Amino acid sequence: MSTITTDKQYGLYINGKWEQTADMMEVVNKYTQEVAAHISVAEKEHVDAAVQGAKEALKSPFSPYARYEVLMKAAQLLVERRDEFAQVLAVEVGKPIRESRGEIERAAQTLVISAEEAKRIHGEGIPVESAQGSENRMAFTVRVPVGVIAAITPFNVPVNLVCHKIGPALAAGNSVVLKPAEVTPICALMLAELLEEAGLPKGRLQVLTGEGATIGEWLLENKDVNMFTFTGSPRVGEYIRSKAGLRKVALELGNNSATIVHKDANLEQAAALIAQKSFNNAGQVCISVQRVYVQEEIFASFIELLKENTEKLVVGDPSSEATDIGPMIRLREAERVESWVGEAVEQGAVIALGGKRDGALYEPTILTNVHDDMKVCRQEVFGPVVSVATYQEIDEVIAKVNDSDYGLQAGLFTNNLQFAMKAAREIEVGGLIVNDASAYRVDHMPYGGVKNSGNGKEGPKYAIEEMTEERIIVLNL
Numbered sequence: 001m002s003t004i005t006t007d008k009q010y011g012l013y014i015n016g017k018w019e020q021t022a023d024m025m026e027v028v029n030k031y032t033q034e035v036a037a038h039i040s041v042a043e044k045e046h047v048d049a050a051v052q053g054a055k056e057a058l059k060s061p062f063s064p065y066a067r068y069e070v071l072m073k074a075a076q077l078l079v080e081r082r083d084e085f086a087q088v089l090a091v092e093v094g095k096p097i098r099e100s101r102g103e104i105e106r107a108a109q110t111l112v113i114s115a116e117e118a119k120r121i122h123g124e125g126i127p128v129e130s131a132q133g134s135e136n137r138m139a140f141t142v143r144v145p146v147g148v149i150a151a152i153t154p155f156n157v158p159v160n161l162v163c164h165k166i167g168p169a170l171a172a173g174n175s176v177v178l179k180p181a182e183v184t185p186i187c188a189l190m191l192a193e194l195l196e197e198a199g200l201p202k203g204r205l206q207v208l209t210g211e212g213a214t215i216g217e218w219l220l221e222n223k224d225v226n227m228f229t230f231t232g233s234p235r236v237g238e239y240i241r242s243k244a245g246l247r248k249v250a251l252e253l254g255n256n257s258a259t260i261v262h263k264d265a266n267l268e269q270a271a272a273l274i275a276q277k278s279f280n281n282a283g284q285v286c287i288s289v290q291r292v293y294v295q296e297e298i299f300a301s302f303i304e305l306l307k308e309n310t311e312k313l314v315v316g317d318p319s320s321e322a323t324d325i326g327p328m329i330r331l332r333e334a335e336r337v338e339s340w341v342g343e344a345v346e347q348g349a350v351i352a353l354g355g356k357r358d359g360a361l362y363e364p365t366i367l368t369n370v371h372d373d374m375k376v377c378r379q380e381v382f383g384p385v386v387s388v389a390t391y392q393e394i395d396e397v398i399a400k401v402n403d404s405d406y407g408l409q410a411g412l413f414t415n416n417l418q419f420a421m422k423a424a425r426e427i428e429v430g431g432l433i434v435n436d437a438s439a440y441r442v443d444h445m446p447y448g449g450v451k452n453s454g455n456g457k458e459g460p461k462y463a464i465e466e467m468t469e470e471r472i473i474v475l476n477l
């Protein structure tokens, strides 16, 4: 099995073989900035070979029960190797080791849920006989795999989000060509090794590493790819949709998640959960709390509690058990966050806590006196910065939450059932989390956004619907 403690050279995974290229790319340790590994850089011929192999693999039978067995075995192997995978995450993402272990445990669950779903894919009876002239007919639907799925994944959750693509795709009987993020590709390659060991038939999974834009372009040009499933930035997502033509596209994109704290809420609970869920993975989580709206009369007490909870967070080496917040993915991302905070302060924002950068480490930062048109509110920060503003009326705060290009998830702390149900109807998001912050997800729930946050749902059951076609069979009896 792989290890990242030495500078290992990784190949591409094409048709069940590891193929190292002459051109290699560095993967760095995000905390020390030392080179941790080298990955192969795929050329067009590799992309075409991978797609061709994925297409060929569809011709060999892979029954639902066999898919179940492979995915269950892969989940078991992942649990056994949790610590090894977590150490790699701490190196290649800079994710704190405790949080990294949590991601591996969730990823194993995602594989288990996908395995279970492999046995439940079904169509339905359609009462065609109720149409005049069709009295002698019967009909039912079946769900068939879409074929070859290109899965393109982001840097921030590189094991679980890969499992959210390959788990359901394989469970539904497809082949997958995976292109993981170039800055965090190692765990994806380790997952391919693990799936091979679990008995995945040759060709069902191909892994291509290298530059996202070039590999993405070659995948888009290849008409044997039947579907694109993408998680990442709205800019790239929109590009993929514009080039995919009539093929299926599922997009899981960004957000500037809001969480409301109403005056009747449990303030201690709200402050503790918001402190935790604004800064996980240094804020590089798509549902990370970014905008907090607090009802005016409780603002002062809430800010004190939020500061108290946030001050306890330890920033530093992700391999240390004590660390809560590691480095951002790149120095330039930490510099961008620093400049957005600086710009907000020039526009009148106040730094209530944090606001300092040390290399790629950025302190957990709380801003007050913000307005909705500052970059830190309007755009996706994707860093450890939370902005807290006030509101008076329920209609006003719902309008503020909805005044966003995004709509992935939102949080609402209240004990007012009427408010909760009004928010459920009126807040424009894929998911509303009541009495928790926006960043709540378990892996079997439907998950996905509206507006610029994307379309299509993840969660294995829902992803399988996207990754299969419904076919109707009509019997003339």
Ligand SMILES: NC(=O)c1ccc[n+]([C@@H]2O[C@H](COP(=O)([O-])OP(=O)(O)OC[C@H]3O[C@@H](n4cnc5c(N)ncnc54)[C@H](O)[C@@H]3O)[C@@H](O)[C@H]2O)c1
Residues within 6 Å of the ligand: 152, 153, 154, 155, 156, 157, 161, 179, 180, 181, 182, 211, 212, 213, 214, 215, 216, 217, 231, 232, 233, 234, 236, 237, 239, 240, 252, 253, 254, 255, 285, 286, 380, 382, 408, 453, 454
């Ligand atoms: N909604 C969700 O479930 C979810 C989950 C995690 C991250 N995200 C979003 O992802 C973003 C951060 O991730 P990122 O920086 O890795 O995103 P990104 O869009 O820069 O990269 C994502 C993937 O796309 C590839 N890519 C880059 N250019 C491409 C192109 N032209 N064609 C095809 N592929 C291309 C990259 O190599 C990478 O594998 C944030 O916006 C975040 O909100 C969303």
Ligand SMILES: O=C[C@H](O)CS(=O)(=O)O
Residues within 6 Å of the ligand: 156, 157, 160, 284, 285, 286, 287, 440, 441
């Ligand atoms: O970054 C966004 C992720 O989808 C959130 S989670 O890791 O799946 O909870």
